[in-house]
Amino acid sequence: MNYHINHLRELESESIFILREVVSQFENPVIMFSGGKDSILMTYLAVKAFYPAKVPFPLLHVDTGHNFPETIEFRDNLVAKYGLRLVVGLVQDAIDKGLVTEEKGVNASRNGLQIYTLLDELEKGKFDAALGGGRRDEEKARAKERFFSHRDEFGQWDPKNQRPELWNLFNGRKQIGEHFRVFPISNWTELDVWQYLAEEKVPLPNLYFAHKRNVFERDGVLLADTELIPKKPDEEVFEEMIRCRTIGDMTCTGVWRSKAETVEDIIAEVATTRLTERGGRADDKRSETAMEDRKKQGYF
Amino acid sequence: MxxxxxxxxxxxxxxxxxxxxxxxxxxxxxxxxxxxxxxxxxxxxxxxxxxxxxxxxxxxxxxxxxxxxxxxxxxxxxxxxxxxxxxxxxxxxxxxxxxxxxxxxxxxxxxxxxxxxxxxxxxxxxxxxxxxxxxxxxxxxxxxxxxxxxxxxxxxxxxxxxxxxxxxxxxxxxxxxxxxxxxxxxxxxxxxxxxxxxxxxxxxxxxxxxxxxVHIASDHNFIDCRFPVQHVIRPYNDDFHDYRGYAGRLAGGVFKVGDEVMVLPSGFTSKVARIDTFDGELEEAFPPMSITILLEDDIDVSRGDMIVRVSNSPRVTQDIDAMLCWFDNTKPIQPRGKYTIRHTTQEARCIVKEVKYKLDINSLHRNLGDTQLQMNDMGRVVLRITKPLFVDSYRQNRITGSIILVDEGTNNTVAAGMII
Structure with a gap:
């Protein structure tokens, strides 16, 4: 007798358990969809968790207006394929209304501005559980994140006052006006995600695979050439075979020299790489505790 | 592969x-x-x-x-x-x-x-x-x-x-x-x-x-069949008109298609008609798999119910003896205090009937006179629940033998317990 499932099946089972628990414990959950592989994985797991019924909650995409065009196209196809509901929050609206101020200078990014639109959309939609694709292996502040992460009425995270999580027992009780962030794929590593996506043959945006693109180098990181990023006089644009390891805004997502054209190539690359995937994220490099500081304010 | x-x-x-x-x-x-x-x-x-x-x-x-x-x-x-x-x-x-x-x-x-x-x-x-x-x-x-x-x-x-x-x-x-x-x-x-x-x-x-x-394949309980129902799947569309699936994560035992099963608390019996997943039907399922079970008979089953084998049932009880670890730094356990209790997929209310003793976690000594469980203390308690839970001893099954207590004012998780 050998009853045994491999680590990917166990992670899948754990994530499906969390997704079903969310629907049972909350009135109005939503998936925070970024267009990256982690939120694609989470959406795919949600489809599995409720099969043959449809996913009983919508996707929320906070659109900074600085997305790669491929991200938007992929999002719309995914929504159509699984009959999902999509809510889009536009950062441009908040800027136009003067509610947030755009950063200035060559390194300007709308990454930080997303927080306002995100919290605003969560409030407007009366969403009480926002599902995120955050993983604990990504960044040191996320290593201590819970599956069910309580947020106060200002959407803030208090790392010192987190609810202990034991066994399979999750406590989603809250006061009116508070909400939860829930991270169903907390225990997956980057390699797990890729292995699973390969095994399941999940379609992904082309950005993840090696392609030719005009790029330039800044602070040791390659960035895609776009009119959204003003270049310094000494920054030269050149063509390179690259791919994205994470997908965020064009303004802050570093791209990598790579020849990985298939998921299998990517797995081989990830297994031997010596840099973390967020190593190319300018938004994390701002300070030693950049992620922790943003999380406390209500970032993803 | x-x-x-x-x-x-x-x-x-x-x-x-x-x-x-x-x-x-x-x-x-x-x-x-x-x-x-x-x-x-x-x-x-x-x-x-x-x-x-x-x-x-x-x-x-x-x-x-x-x-x-x-x-x-x-x-x-x-x-x-x-x-x-x-x-x-x-x-x-x-x-x-x-x-x-x-x-x-x-x-x-x-x-x-x-x-x-x-x-x-x-x-x-x-x-x-x-x-x-x-x-x-x-x-x-x-x-x-x-x-x-x-x-x-x-x-x-x-x-x-x-x-x-x-x-x-x-x-x-x-x-x-x-x-x-x-x-x-x-x-x-x-x-x-x-x-x-x-x-x-x-x-x-x-x-x-x-x-x-180190051999971990036997760390789950594969003997006593326990399936806490987490969520009922009803698609309400033409392709799956009469579909009624009980979704959850197996907590114990091996379930096979055709097995005679009993649903708690109703006690109704039926047979496993199908074990369903997005990736197709399974012949059998075991912990820690997340699956959907369909029964042959149309009986009323909802979240918090438990599907078990007819011949092997957990204890159905409103009284629990447990070893508790207290987590709350704002106040100690309240004798006669009321809390929300979570066990598998059930939620109920409970009252602390008795704190039998506090355990000295450095010496294992039982402090019979001391019933003040403060943060980080462990002690033996007796709880009375508002409705029956379907429990095993923690030694027998870590999933069906564990509970948490939630403070009804602050909503914080204030204790974790192992059922004796």
Whole structure:
């Protein structure tokens, strides 16, 4: 007798358990969809968790207006394929209304501005559980994140006052006006995600695979050439075979020299790489505790 | 299929203070298994240099939050990941100090293995005993004791054997099924991943070999069939018009299509018609799989119900004896106090009928007169529940034998309990 499932099946089972628990414990959950592989994985797991019924909650995409065009196209196809509901929050609206101020200078990014639109959309939609694709292996502040992460009425995270999580027992009780962030794929590593996506043959945006693109180098990181990023006089644009390891805004997502054209190539690359995937994220490099500081304010 | 896809998942917990080298050991496991990336390494190298430390402080890899970096302590459970071709590992890294008992309990609740560190210079200390007692109450199936800093005692076999004997004498009073001792130096790397030439007298495995090979396939209960219904799936569309599936994660036993089953609390019986997943139907299912069960008969089943075998039922009861660990730092347990209780997929209310005794978690002594359970205290309690729960003893099944209590005012999780 050998009853045994491999680590990917166990992670899948754990994530499906969390997704079903969310629907049972909350009135109005939503998936925070970024267009990256982690939120694609989470959406795919949600489809599995409720099969043959449809996913009983919508996707929320906070659109900074600085997305790669491929991200938007992929999002719309995914929504159509699984009959999902999509809510889009536009950062441009908040800027136009003067509610947030755009950063200035060559390194300007709308990454930080997303927080306002995100919290605003969560409030407007009366969403009480926002599902995120955050993983604990990504960044040191996320290593201590819970599956069910309580947020106060200002959407803030208090790392010192987190609810202990034991066994399979999750406590989603809250006061009116508070909400939860829930991270169903907390225990997956980057390699797990890729292995699973390969095994399941999940379609992904082309950005993840090696392609030719005009790029330039800044602070040791390659960035895609776009009119959204003003270049310094000494920054030269050149063509390179690259791919994205994470997908965020064009303004802050570093791209990598790579020849990985298939998921299998990517797995081989990830297994031997010596840099973390967020190593190319300018938004994390701002300070030693950049992620922790943003999380406390209500970032993803 | 590639070779990685046969890897098992092993969860282990570590506890210890900054001084016994726990963070260094974890840093060493991550570093030697090549799970540390160059930018992370550069990062801690830079910070080590800024602090004026000699060499690269591997302990910095595990001290995540700002407060911890400032104070040089670990204040919460942090999860770390590494993998080898054989296994994927999840480490629940917890501080070992007495005020962090609740974190140790949290980390222990899902662990297959408890990794305990003993400083070879100090031998078995209070903190070792406390961790062993928690491992015993939380029924961690395997315990591995690493006698660390062997380099500081000249790799002495005598020191190792004496600590081994001390620990065994103490552990004889506990309920630990399987334990193992390894002499290591986390700092120098002896017997962590590679076998040490300094401990020629030691014939056992390295820590990494142990973690890769310890038998965990029997850690789940495959005997007593328990399926707590988590969510009812009703598609309401033309393709699946009469579909009524009970979704959940198996907590025990092996369910097969055609099995005669009983639904609790109604007691109605039926047969398993189908075991469904997105990837197709299964002939049988076992823990820890998430599945959807369809029954042959149209009976009323909802979240919180439990599907079991007719001949093997859990206890159906409104009265529970449990060993409780108190988590709340604002107030102690209230005798006659009312709390929300969560057990499997059930939620109910309960009243604390009696606190029988407080346990001294350093000596196992039962303090019969003391019923004030404060934060980090453990004690034996009797609870009365507003509706029947379907329970097993924690020893028999860690999932159907565990509970948490939630404060109805603050909504905080204030206690975790193991059903006796």
């Amino acid at each position: 590639s070779k990685e896809l046969h890897t098992e998942l092993l969860r282990f917990t570590t506890a210890g203070s900054v001084d016994d080298g726990k963070s260094t050991l974890i840093g060493r496991l991550l570093y030697d298994s090549k799970s540390i990336f160059q930018d992370q390494y550069d990062d801690i190298e830079r910070i080590s240099a800024k602090r004026g430390e000699e060499g690269v402080n591997l302990a910095l890899l595990t001290d995540g939050l700002k407060a911890e970096r400032e104070q040089g302590i670990t204040i919460d459970v942090a999860y770390r990941y590494f993998s080898t071709p054989k296994r994927k590992f999840i480490i629940a890294d917890t501080p070992g100090h007495i005020q962090y008992t609740r974190n140790m309990v949290t980390g222990a609740s899902t662990a297959n293995v408890a990794l305990m560190l003993i400083d070879a210079r100090n031998g078995v200390v209070e903190q070792t005993r406390r961790h062993a007692i928690i491992a015993s109450f939380l029924q961690i199936p395997h315990v591995v004791v690493c006698v660390n800093k062997m380099d500081l005692v000249d790799y002495s076999e005598e020191v190792f054997t004496s600590i081994h004997d001390q620990f065994e004498a103490f552990a004889a009073k506990l309920d630990i099924k399987d334990f193992h001792f390894i002499p290591i130096s986390a700092l120098k790397g002896d017997n962590v991943v590679t076998r040490s030439e300094n401990t020629g007298w030691y014939e056992g495995p390295t820590l990494m070999y142990y973690l890769e090979n």
